[in-house]
Amino acid sequence: MVTTEVKAREGRRTRRGGNARGAPSRWIAPVVTIVVVIALWQLVVVAFGIPNYVIASPVDVGRELVASWDMLMANLWPTALETVLGFLLGNVVAILIAVVFVHWKTAERSLFPLVIFVRTVPIVAVAPILVVIFGTGYLPKILVAALISFFPTLVNMVRGLEAVQRQTMELLRVLSATRRETFFKVRLYTSLPYLFSSLKISATSSVIGAVVGEWVGAQEGLGYLIIQSTFNFNVPLLYATMVVTSVFATLFFLLIGFVESRVVTWAPKTEF
Amino acid sequence: MTVAASTRADPDQADIVLDDLELTFETDRGRLTALQGVTTSVASRGFVTIIGPSGCGKSTLLRVIADLLEPTAGSVSVLGVDPEEVRRARQIGFVFQDAALLDWRTALDNVKLPLEVGGGVPAGTEPADPVAMLELVGLGGRAQAYPHELSGGMRQRVSIARALVCNPRILLMDEPFGALDEITRDKLNTELLRVWQDTGTTIVFVTHSIPEAVYLSQKVIVMSANPGRVREVVDIDLPFPRPADIRESQRFATIAAHLRGLLEG
Ligand SMILES: Nc1ncnc2c1ncn2[C@@H]1O[C@H](COP(=O)(O)OP(=O)(O)O)[C@@H](O)[C@H]1O
Numbered sequence: 001m002v003t004t005e006v007k008a009r010e011g012r013r014t015r016r017g018g019n020a021r022g023a024p025s026r027w028i029a030p031v032v033t034i035v036v037v038i039a040l041w042q043l044v045v046v047a048f049g050i051p052n053y054v055i056a057s058p059v060d061v062g063r064e065l066v067a068s069w070d071m072l073m074a075n076l077w078p079t080a081l082e083t084v085l086g087f088l089l090g091n092v093v094a095i096l097i098a099v100v101f102v103h104w105k106t107a108e109r110s111l112f113p114l115v116i117f118v119r120t121v122p123i124v125a126v127a128p129i130l131v132v133i134f135g136t137g138y139l140p141k142i143l144v145a146a147l148i149s150f151f152p153t154l155v156n157m158v159r160g161l162e163a164v165q166r167q168t169m170e171l172l173r174v175l176s177a178t179r180r181e182t183f184f185k186v187r188l189y190t191s192l193p194y195l196f197s198s199l200k201i202s203a204t205s206s207v208i209g210a211v212v213g214e215w216v217g218a219q220e221g222l223g224y225l226i227i228q229s230t231f232n233f234n235v236p237l238l239y240a241t242m243v244v245t246s247v248f249a250t251l252f253f254l255l256i257g258f259v260e261s262r263v264v265t266w267a268p269k270t271e272f
Numbered sequence: 273m274t275v276a277a278s279t280r281a282d283p284d285q286a287d288i289v290l291d292d293l294e295l296t297f298e299t300d301r302g303r304l305t306a307l308q309g310v311t312t313s314v315a316s317r318g319f320v321t322i323i324g325p326s327g328c329g330k331s332t333l334l335r336v337i338a339d340l341l342e343p344t345a346g347s348v349s350v351l352g353v354d355p356e357e358v359r360r361a362r363q364i365g366f367v368f369q370d371a372a373l374l375d376w377r378t379a380l381d382n383v384k385l386p387l388e389v390g391g392g393v394p395a396g397t398e399p400a401d402p403v404a405m406l407e408l409v410g411l412g413g414r415a416q417a418y419p420h421e422l423s424g425g426m427r428q429r430v431s432i433a434r435a436l437v438c439n440p441r442i443l444l445m446d447e448p449f450g451a452l453d454e455i456t457r458d459k460l461n462t463e464l465l466r467v468w469q470d471t472g473t474t475i476v477f478v479t480h481s482i483p484e485a486v487y488l489s490q491k492v493i494v495m496s497a498n499p500g501r502v503r504e505v506v507d508i509d510l511p512f513p514r515p516a517d518i519r520e521s522q523r524f525a526t527i528a529a530h531l532r533g534l535l536e537g
């Protein structure tokens with residue numbers, strides 16, 4: 001606790017000193033934590049002589065990452081494709097529906113309960129249904145990733161579009177602004193911080209969607225690799241696949257965060 | 273009430289005429305009479321302040337004049353016509369308590385907003401230069417700053433510049449300096465009087481502050497609550513221009529005491 005507080009204060013001091021982005025002290029703490037955890041993991045596996053078909057050690061995983069690099073990458077691409085297409089599809093549809101909801105209250109009132117209901121259906125249950133309908137190609141995985149992106153964005157986007165302050169709405173009325181002007185000059189901007197917070201959530205969850213879709217039925221992809229290595233007791237490969245999956249998810253998340261920092265320039269900087 | 277009767281301007285001279293205005297809200301807990309029997313007028317190029325306890329209908333009254341609310345009974349005429357016509361003709365500027373700036377626009381772009389929406393300025397009227405408006409409120413140097421980079425006082429200046437950019441005949445201000453510290457408020461009061469003299473717009477100003485009301489206005493409308501009514505209209509016979517230290521004068525103190533008595537009684 002004490003150390004984090006000291007770190008935080010140092011971070012602030014560096015920023016005030018004009019060293020805007022670099023502030024290395026902010027990165028030291030998490031990096032040290034990760035290194036310590038990995039070292040402990042290695043130590044435990046070696047000290048207790050745990051066989052690598054139960055828990056793989058970091059060294060095993062590293063070796064596997066190097067040895068199977070080409071195969072891992074070959075399986076990353078389908079998953080990445082499904083993730084990104086699903087992310088785009090789910091979010092674009094969610095944004096469009098949110099726009100309709102905000103301008104047509106009857107639609108919102110009659111459809112929102114249905115949306116909430118569908119949202120409670122677990123995605124692991126939906127994936128097999130989609131595979132049964134659409135076969136084992138890319139499409140069902142894209143749809144699972146889209147579905148998992150869709151709900152948080154729909155909810156956040158509706159909230160964001162309606163988050164215009166009462167006085168701002170009154171100002172627009174005093175200025176006799178049209179609905180179109182209200183939408184493009186005010187609602188859209190007001191919604192962006194809300195939109196990006198759900199885009200960052202769906203960046204990582206759409207990866208989960210694609211992987212879960214692959215579990216149900218696929219001949220390639222990281223989800224397929226996870227299932228295969230589990231069946232073959234190839235635990236180092238399982239861990240290596242997991243590492244690739246989460247590095248990919250993290251990069252996708254950071255990309256969205258970067259886009260956000262470029263688009264939402266007016267708000268005080270948020271850290272991600 | 274006698275003061276109200278004596279100062280009621282002849283309709284040719286008045287920009288705003290309210291006659292037996294009544295406004296009731298239908299709420300979950302029944303009907304709420306926010307305004308009742310409000311009859312008053314605001315002279316052209318006048319500076320009138322509305323003061324009264326919170327909930328007495330001050331904001332509601334401004335909203336009726338701005339065509340944001342419709343009265344339930346009585347009549348309201350602005351510049352001799354219906355408020356809606358005046359709003360469509362861009363003759364009304366409104367300054368809200370929180371500046372209501374668009375966070376994603378620079379100060380200058382915020383001031384330009386009225387020129388970009390609602391068809392801009394109607395033909396035949398000349399808009400003001402947004403840059404000149406920012407200079408008028410003393411923010412010429414901060415045109416490219418974003419709202420989050422400005423202090424509360426600066427944000428409110430931007431919103432005043434925005435309200436003035438269409439050269440409105442009427443400027444409505446709802447507790448615009450209510451959230452500011454006293455020093456900033458006094459300073460902005462002085463500047464507002466200067467802006468008023470420079471632009472010649474009619475100002476209706478709502479405040480909680482007795483000194484602010486006395487310092488700024490030619491006429492103070494004192495309201496009472498439940499239901500919102502005009503209690504009395506007080507003429508402020510302090511000469512213009514008003515130096516900052518007029519607040520220390522005996523006459524000022526006497527008027528302020530009179531207003532306080534009305535508000536407490
Ligand atoms: N939109 C509304 N719906 C219902 N009641 C309202 C609404 N706006 C204001 N009121 C009520 O009308 C009364 C006058 O409000 P307002 O004009 O805001 O008072 P003031 O500005 O003097 O504090 C208050 O009792 C308030 O609760």
Ligand SMILES: [Mg+2]
Pocket residue numbers: 330331332446
């Ligand atoms: Mg009010």
